[in-house]
Amino acid sequence: MKHGESLKTVARVVGNDEREMARRMGDCRLKMEADEQQLLSLQQYRDQYLREFHGAGGGCVNAVQLQDYRVFLGRLDQAIEQQQRLLAESRQAFEDLQQQWLRLRGEKKALQKLIDRRQQRDMAKQARGEQKELDERAGWAYRDKALH
Structure with missing residues (x-):
């Protein structure tokens, strides 16, 4: 295999990797948007729960209702914190994939430049x-003309 052909093979592989990374980024973006x-x-x-509780006479509740309200609100806050962590993880995963994609895109462009220069040469x-x-x-x- 000639050197130029091997470069084209490497460029093709890197291009395939770049496309796969772009697809994975798309999937990751969808998950990130769903998490958001x-x-x-x-x-x-x-917010709606707080408004309804305070609007429905939050001051006219017994101790049991107030305790239930606090427990439910605490669980809701925990769910929000957990979802914030999931979103942060999704964002980080997307940024990591984006960096890998940018690296692969740079490699592909550099290989293509090298291939183009070799072809011109x-x-x-x-x-x-x-x-x-x-x-x-x-x-x-x-x-021949001069001799004849």
Whole structure:
């Protein structure tokens, strides 16, 4: 296998890896957006629960109702904190994938530049060879004409 062909093979593999990383980033982005939506829903539910409790005469409750309210609110706060952690993990995973994708994209571009330069060099070398051959033929034709 010629060196140029092996570079093309490596570029193809890196390109495949880049596309796979982009697909994984898309999946990760969807999870991150779902986590954000879930967090927003929990926060809105908590806010609504607080408004309803205080609006429904939060001051006119017995001790048991107040204890139930606090327990439920504590569990809701825990769920919100857990969802915030999940969202932070999703964001970090997305950022990690994005960095890997950017690295692969850079590698692919660098390989493509190298391939392009080698192709240009090979074409120039071939053109010089063809020109040399034409010059030699012209020289032979001139010599043959001069001899006759």
